[in-house]
Amino acid sequence: MDLELSGKTAIVTGGSRGIGKAIARELGREGVDVAIASRGREALEATARELASETGRRFIPIIVDTGNEESVQAMVQNAATELGHLDILVNSAARVGGGPAPKLAEITEEYFWEDMNTKVMGYLRCAKEVAPHMQRQGWGRIINISGLAARQSGSAVGSIRNVAVAAMTKNLADELGPLGINVTVVHPGLTRTERTAGLVEEAASRQNITTEEAEKRMAQNVSVGRMIDAREIAYVVAFLASPKSVAINGDAIAVAGGSGRAIHY
Numbered sequence: 001m002d003l004e005l006s007g008k009t010a011i012v013t014g015g016s017r018g019i020g021k022a023i024a025r026e027l028g029r030e031g032v033d034v035a036i037a038s039r040g041r042e043a044l045e046a047t048a049r050e051l052a053s054e055t056g057r058r059f060i061p062i063i064v065d066t067g068n069e070e071s072v073q074a075m076v077q078n079a080a081t082e083l084g085h086l087d088i089l090v091n092s093a094a095r096v097g098g099g100p101a102p103k104l105a106e107i108t109e110e111y112f113w114e115d116m117n118t119k120v121m122g123y124l125r126c127a128k129e130v131a132p133h134m135q136r137q138g139w140g141r142i143i144n145i146s147g148l149a150a151r152q153s154g155s156a157v158g159s160i161r162n163v164a165v166a167a168m169t170k171n172l173a174d175e176l177g178p179l180g181i182n183v184t185v186v187h188p189g190l191t192r193t194e195r196t197a198g199l200v201e202e203a204a205s206r207q208n209i210t211t212e213e214a215e216k217r218m219a220q221n222v223s224v225g226r227m228i229d230a231r232e233i234a235y236v237v238a239f240l241a242s243p244k245s246v247a248i249n250g251d252a253i254a255v256a257g258g259s260g261r262a263i264h265y
Contacts, residue, residue, distance in 0.1 A: 003242035006031030009083040010241065011076070013066055013126060014093035016043040018193040019145060021051075022230035023090050026238045028055030035079035037064040038093060058083075066093045066122030067114075076129040086133040088241045091123040092145040094161075096195075101155035115157050120164045127172055131181065140181040141241045144169050148189040148256055151264065162187070166252050173250030182249040184240050189256025190218060192229045223258025 010027050014020035015036030024034045028051050036051075036059055038044055044061035052059045060082045064075035080086050095115055102111065123144050134140025146169075149155050150162035169185040176183060204214035219227045233255045239245055240253070254264070 001244070003030050003238060003244055005238070005242050008087040008241075009033050009035075009079075009085055010088035010090060011035045011037060011079050011086065011126070011130065012090040012092060013037045013064065013122075014145075015090075016040060016047045016061075018092075018096075018195070019188060019191060019230045019233055020090070020092035021047055022193075022234040023092065023145075023237045024059065025051050025054065026231065026234035027088070027090075027241065028052075028057040028059065030238055030242075031057065032088065032241075033058040033060075033083055035060040035062050035075075035083060037062045037066075037075050037079075039063060039065055064093075066125060067117045069125055072122075072125040072129055076126070076133075080133055085137060086130055087137075087140060089126055089130045089140075089142045090145065090237060090241070091126055091143070093122055094119040094145070101158060104156065107157060112157055115161050116164070119161045120168065123165060124168060127168075127183070131172075131176060134181045135176075135179050138180040139243075140176075141245070142172065142176075142181065142183040143237050143240050144183070144185045145237075146185050146187050146252075148187045148254065148259065150187055150252070151254075151259070151262070169252070170250040177249050182240075182246060184245070184248055184250070185252045186233065186237060186240070187252055187254045187256065188228070188233050189254070189259065190222060190227050191233060191256075192227045196227070219257075221260040222256065223260055226257070228255065228257045 012024040015024045016038040048059040048061040065071040146162040146165040149158035166185050173183040200215050204211045236255050
């Protein structure tokens with residue numbers, strides 16, 4: 001299928017590693033020039049060189065703190081100047097999970113508001129700055145990377161922030177849809193990224209089992225029977241970023257291989 005993405009441009013926040021990097025790579029393979037944005041210069045520049053070499057497209061590294069409005073404004077202006085126009089925004093910059101979620105007594109206001117400011121307000125800031133560029137051309141796609149904590153308990157703050165991203169997505173979709181801009185939210189679950197090997201080894205050591213058994217246990221509630229790879233999430237996001245996805249707006253797409261026994265309708 002031709003996704004009709006050749007010649008389009010994108011901003012991918014959190015694009016230097018993990019799911020964001022996989023998405024940036026797949027967009028590049030589809031002919032998109034991409035501004036990748038995050039806080040770490042060294043990782044950004046290395047990723048930009050790597051993906052440009054792999055895909056033959058332009059990858060522009062831009063340092064941004066999505067928790068700061070002025071930083072987001074500068075990032076979007078820089079991307080627009082470098083790329084000439086802005087077609088796609090993928091919001092993927094968020095606190096990296098790891099370790100057990102804090103219990104009620106352990107949740108501090110600082111922890112809560114840092115998470116909300118980065119993932120919820122950060123996504124909103126980026127959408128607010130990019131939307132006028134898309135509106136002027138009458139076309140755009142905004143994809144928000146959230147997570148299955150929106151549908152599961154186990155992390156109070158994780159669930160709150162991801163539900164908030166889903167609610168934001170629907171509100172933006174209803175407002176921007178008539179202007180040619182589709183907004184969707186993607187919920188990854190357990191996902192294989194650069195960090196996975198270390199997490200599996202840690203789990204194996206803690207449980208005194210093999211790494212193979214540890215990974216199997218981690219994926220025991222995934223319907224396809226294995227961990228989903230970041231590139232498989234990127235395939236779905238590339239479709240949502242394309243003109244072919246016009247029938248999907250304001251909706252949530254789970255990209256986790258299926259949650260065992262859960263029914264969503």
